[in-house]
Amino acid sequence: VTPRSGADAALPLETDRLLLEMWREADWTQLRPIATDPRVMRYITGGRPWSDDEIRDFVRRQTAAYAEHGCCRWKLVYKQSQEMIGFCGIGRWKGGAEQEIGWWLSHDYWGRGLATEAARAALDDAFRQAGFSRIVSIAYRENAASIAIMRKLGLHYEANFESDDVELVRYAIAIEEYVARPGPLTNRPRLRS
Numbered sequence: 001v002t003p004r005s006g007a008d009a010a011l012p013l014e015t016d017r018l019l020l021e022m023w024r025e026a027d028w029t030q031l032r033p034i035a036t037d038p039r040v041m042r043y044i045t046g047g048r049p050w051s052d053d054e055i056r057d058f059v060r061r062q063t064a065a066y067a068e069h070g071c072c073r074w075k076l077v078y079k080q081s082q083e084m085i086g087f088c089g090i091g092r093w094k095g096g097a098e099q100e101i102g103w104w105l106s107h108d109y110w111g112r113g114l115a116t117e118a119a120r121a122a123l124d125d126a127f128r129q130a131g132f133s134r135i136v137s138i139a140y141r142e143n144a145a146s147i148a149i150m151r152k153l154g155l156h157y158e159a160n161f162e163s164d165d166v167e168l169v170r171y172a173i174a175i176e177e178y179v180a181r182p183g184p185l186t187n188r189p190r191l192r193s
């Protein structure tokens with residue numbers, strides 16, 4: 001895996017059904033219905049909706065991450081309808097050193113394999129383009145759907161731990177494991193606009 005760099009970094013990623021795009025500041029209003037849905041937030045905040053400030057901060061952090069690494073927790077656009085349906089990608093877990101892959105989808109889009117589809121592209125890009133050597137993924141221990149995605153991506157169980165009184169689980173994958181795992185690597189170039 002040779003990380004790409006330079007001009008390609010500014011281009012969105014594409015899968016069969018999705019575009020993984022950079023955020024614009026105004027996009028935060030499209031994230032609001034998702035980040036205030038208690039079904040989505042169940043295993044994020046225990047169900048508490050994010051405030052407008054939290055949503056705006058999230059979008060700002062993606063701009064900063066993108067400037068630093070050329071990748072972020074990408075905005076997911078459903079190609080067929082051009083609707084923003086959530087996000088997927090890499091961010092620093094709780095602002096620390098670990099690069100974590102995560103995903104949130106609008107409830108209407110659950111159960112169609114979309115998070116896995118997005119995550120495969122985001123993980124591949126994180127290794128190839130951003131050049132990370134290790135990616136973790138962290139979830140509430142009860143979040144079976146999220147843990148199923150981690151396993152499908154080839155992450156291995158690493159540890160159970162507790163943070164802010166919540167029981168969490170951490171999965172991880174190093175670049176050596178990623179290139180060695182069976183099956184073809186996703187190798188979609190970024191879209192040229």
Ligand SMILES: CC(C)(COP(=O)(O)OP(=O)(O)OC[C@H]1O[C@@H](n2cnc3c(N)ncnc32)[C@H](O)[C@@H]1OP(=O)(O)O)[C@@H](O)C(=O)NCCC(=O)NCCS
Pocket residue numbers: 039040041043044102103104105106109110111112113114115116117138139140143144145146148149
């Ligand atoms: C987690 C989330 C992104 C999954 O999105 P999705 O597009 O439905 O996920 P996928 O269809 O790609 O894959 C989910 C997998 O989990 C499985 N799954 C779903 N619910 C499950 C459950 N309750 N128990 C066990 N497995 C479950 C699915 O069967 C699927 O696996 P499969 O392909 O082997 O059948 C979505 O539920 C969501 O946005 N949740 C709220 C936000 C969140 O919790 N994010 C993760 C924080 S760590």
